[in-house]
Amino acid sequence: xxxxxxxxxxxxxxxxxxxxxxxxxxxxxxxxxxxxxxxxxxxxxxxxxxxxxxxxxxxxxxxxxxxxxxxxxxxxxxxxxxxxxxxxxxxxxxxxxxxxxxxxxxxxxxxxxxxxxxxxxxxxxxxxxxxxxxxxxxxxxxxxxxxxxxxxxxxxxxxxxxxxxxxxxxxxxxxxxxxx
Amino acid sequence: xxxxxxxxxxxxxxxxxxxxxxxxxxxxxxxxxxxxxxxxxxxxxxxxxxxxxxxxxxxxxxxxxxxxxxxxxxxxxxxxxxxxxxxxxxxxxxxxxxxxxxxxxxxxxxxxxxxxxxxxxxxxxxxxxxxxxxxxxxxxxxxxxxxxxxxxxxxxxxxxxxxxxxxxxxxxxxxxxxxx
DNA sequence: TATTATTCAGACAAGTCTGTCTATATAGAA
DNA sequence: TTCTATATAGACAGACTTGTCTGAATAATA
Numbered sequence: 262x263x264x265x266x267x268x269x270x271x272x273x274x275x276x277x278x279x280x281x282x283x284x285x286x287x288x289x290x291x292x293x294x295x296x297x298x299x300x301x302x303x304x305x306x307x308x309x310x311x312x313x314x315x316x317x318x319x320x321x322x323x324x325x326x327x328x329x330x331x332x333x334x335x336x337x338x339x340x341x342x343x344x345x346x347x348x349x350x351x352x353x354x355x356x357x358x359x360x361x362x363x364x365x366x367x368x369x370x371x372x373x374x375x376x377x378x379x380x381x382x383x384x385x386x387x388x389x390x391x392x393x394x395x396x397x398x399x400x401x402x403x404x405x406x407x408x409x410x411x412x413x414x415x416x417x418x419x420x421x422x423x424x425x426x427x428x429x430x431x432x433x434x435x436x437x438x439x440x441x
Numbered sequence: 442x443x444x445x446x447x448x449x450x451x452x453x454x455x456x457x458x459x460x461x462x463x464x465x466x467x468x469x470x471x472x473x474x475x476x477x478x479x480x481x482x483x484x485x486x487x488x489x490x491x492x493x494x495x496x497x498x499x500x501x502x503x504x505x506x507x508x509x510x511x512x513x514x515x516x517x518x519x520x521x522x523x524x525x526x527x528x529x530x531x532x533x534x535x536x537x538x539x540x541x542x543x544x545x546x547x548x549x550x551x552x553x554x555x556x557x558x559x560x561x562x563x564x565x566x567x568x569x570x571x572x573x574x575x576x577x578x579x580x581x582x583x584x585x586x587x588x589x590x591x592x593x594x595x596x597x598x599x600x601x602x603x604x605x606x607x608x609x610x611x612x613x614x615x616x617x618x619x620x621x
Numbered sequence: 622t623a624t625t626a627t628t629c630a631g632a633c634a635a636g637t638c639t640g641t642c643t644a645t646a647t648a649g650a651a
Numbered sequence: 652t653t654c655t656a657t658a659t660a661g662a663c664a665g666a667c668t669t670g671t672c673t674g675a676a677t678a679a680t681a
Binding site for chain 2: 283359413
């Protein structure tokens with residue numbers, strides 16, 4: 262009964278890359294199976310529908326994002342500022358494609374609750390990270406920093422530039438200094 | 442040589458509604474002409490391609506957004522805080538569909554420069570608004586408030602709720618009080 | 622050995638999409 | 652009147668989409 266993960270894994274890896282790079286609706290099943298070198302029936306053997314594959318993609322992205330971030334900040338002194346450096350690295354690697362989760366929002370109808378829920382959970386996790394790292398008297402500080410970080414993602418995607426990230430990082434530095 | 446604006450206007454109005462509500466790639470030409478009650482040849486008489494219609498849509502949204510905002514804040518005492526109220530009104534009217542401009546980003550390939558440019562120009566305008574309204578010693582304050590406003594849009598779209606807008610508005614209040 | 626799980630290639634169905642084209646009609650301007 | 656601008660309905664081309672299905676092959680397990 263041992264499951265062969267080879268094929269399933271290849272599909273998920275390729276789908277993750279393409280969904281992120283091109284968008285969900287802009288990526289067809291046929292492109293995925295071609296680049297993953299699998300038969301169409303194999304894809305539908307592992308994933309009942311394209312939407313199911315999308316859910317798996319979101320869960321995978323969530324894991325990878327968290328793990329990569331944890332690894333990245335492990336030896337950094339200031340974990341909060343390190344997240345901005347992490348974003349800049351991601352921007353370079355992914356050509357300023359922005360956030361996989363937020364990118365999905367506009368192109369799925371609000372009826373697809375499960376997808377929406379995955380996106381929400383991811384962002385709750387990001388906020389939780391800042392809440393855990395930022396101690397202080399001001400209860401709004403974590404949400405403020407989270408919001409600035411989120412706009413760093415968006416703005417760098419929009420202008421295809423690291424400059425907004427650097428600027429918002431500096432802003433967060435002085436915010437923390439003033440309220441820490 | 443008088444141009445009949447009836448049909449062109451109807452197309453643009455319907456396209457504006459549908460692109461915003463459903464997304465660009467999720468809205469077909471056939472749906473537009475059906476709801477606008479025009480012939481397909483009429484659409485292609487006024488707009489060479491669907492992308493051209495999209496550009497017109499963005500320009501229209503930009504105008505309408507600016508005009509509606511100016512009208513909304515005209516009699517308000519605090520123009521900055523009024524923008525957050527404006528957002529809440531927009532959220533209710535458009536069912537938390539978020540920003541027409543940002544929503545377009547994920548689903549158009551980076552090669553479509555003109556669309557990207559329209560989105561960039563709109564956001565530059567939003568930032569310029571905060572820069573004009575916020576005077577003070579801190580040169581980063583307008584960009585900070587702009588970033589918080591942007592995340593108010595995103596967050597309320599993501600969670601289909603006004604709560605983030607209210608919270609970020611309160612945060613901006615104390616930020617301005619501290620730095621004004 | 623027999624059974625079951627997994628994979629393959631690719632045809633196919635049924636629908637969507639953008640954009641073109643034909644052919645006709647109407648109204649205003651030259 | 653003749654020409655041009657604008658409008659109509661709708662067929663059509665060609666390419667795409669997701670998902671199903673056939674039929675065969677392989678590999679692990681009972």
